[in-house]
Amino acid sequence: MAVTSAHLISYDHEHDLMPLVLANCHYSFEMGVGTKIEYDFAGMERQLIDRFLCYKSKIEIHQYLKVDLMVYRTEVTNVSVFNKLQGNIPQEHLNSAVKKQICEELRSLPDVCETLDNLNIAISFLKTTGGNPAMPIHRFIEETLRMDKSLLSQKARQTCELRHARSLWLLLSFLKSRLLVDYQHATEAVIETLPNGFYEDLPNEVKSSFGEYMHHLSTEKLSNLLELLHEFLLLRVAVQENPDDDDFVDTRKYRLFESLKQYIELSESPVLEPVILNGSPTGLLYEHGAKAWVLANETLLRKIGTRRRS
Template sequence: MQPRTSFFPPGSVTNSHLVAYDLNKELLPLIHAHCCRTLEESSLTFNLDNLERAIEDHYVRGRPLITKRVEELIFREGALSNRVFQAIRKSVNPQEILSIALRKDILSELTSITALRDCLTVSETVIGFLSSTGGDPEMYIKDYLENVLSLPKEQQLQLNPKAHHCRLRHILSLWQVLSVERAKRRLASKKQDPFEGVGKYFREPLTKEEKVGVLKGLRHVNVEDFLAELFEFMVVQLKTIPMGTQDTREERPRLLMAEFNSFLANKGRGLHGFDRMADRNHKLAVSKAVDVWCIAAQKKSTR
């Protein structure tokens, strides 16, 4: 009857569970016992089958097996929340904005929507881990994928080669660049929703007067920076509010520019000229957020 084999998880293994031997006192005598020396030809022959069985009997048989469990990570878009981003800004500090030149280089290589989606998926995977474990802001993202996450090569290759110059201190900026580009392409195609999961409450259309006010206000800001920050505001903060929980008949309606300004202040981000834009559009309700972003994106594309 075969002896019952015991199993131990890696965290419970002790030295007594491991295979150990002294090379000179134990292993070499065992090897010599299973070899045949021919004096006439001064040669050695080994009975490898018997030697294998002897080593197994002496050092392996009866030892517990160490179980190996491969953890599966299923990354959900719902994990992109304000809490997650704040955790990264604290544990992978500082977070810096990618240079305009590098942003253009990265996007110039992502000509297909598939390549863009794959690169974005990799960045979101990194964000998911960093929010829990933190990381060295100076480490290159490609090194983090290979040496820390140990992702298969095919998944590492989904990161655009130009993005290999990005470090962990750029991860949130990289996510912004990729996310905004995907949203722009979806908006241009008119077949896909740029803001999947953002509730209907935030999709109320602007009136003609409000649209004029937004367009005039955009003259005072860098539209690309405005798009990036407003996108993050909607996806990581507004998106977390369940659909149907807002009452459009509130006596004191929530104001978009006030909430957006508070969001920027909390993350220590300033937008040049935003005060002038906010003053012009201070009465805009937060329910107009999606339409404001779309108007700004369309203005950017027509320049």
């Protein structure tokens, strides 16, 4: 197979390797001897493989093989990772009041990105090691992983426990996307985990009917739809099969809101009732999902009278 940039592995010594080493250190103290440090090399090896290698394809090395020099960082917090996390630590939803306060405290894009990066590191360990569901996330990051900073929201530090890791990740990712749109980033940069071909513009007729549908939604319902659609794009639409597989199915032409309705019906605590999707345009497909989300965000901003940053 041809080697692409996606096969490469990049890592940061301070943020990727040191927390892994520290998490696999066992300290003991003996009188007259002092502190003794033992390393769990087997555990370290498992986590290295799980985090950096298991999602990569095998490369057959041929003579004169050329690989472009670049930095590539794989997306580790996808649906398969959350399934593993759920198996080790049953996950629960944050309530709307807590989520609202976290959003109010994290208004800066750098703060959101730093908090999300720290949470990504924590999740990459938790999906393998598990932990006490009631342990505060910031304590795990700061005390177990020995990282200097963790959650930059005071409310998140006070409220979010390991059982809220998935819910907090979804909230931070949602907030990050909204801020990126606010700063007029391209749609491909806002929701970057979607495959090529899923950033198509809405046809004029579909765009018009979608706008009419959103016009009749209250601000609260549109806000909930925006959050749920973002989750659906990240955890369902972005999950693609290998095009080379015999049973590959191209999902680009799937009806977006029909699948979203099924997703809501299977959710334990949906933020939106399925009936709200009645009247949504049937011509809205997976391939329009990213642009539809950006359009919904712009519509919500107009409804609440918020000006975009310049």
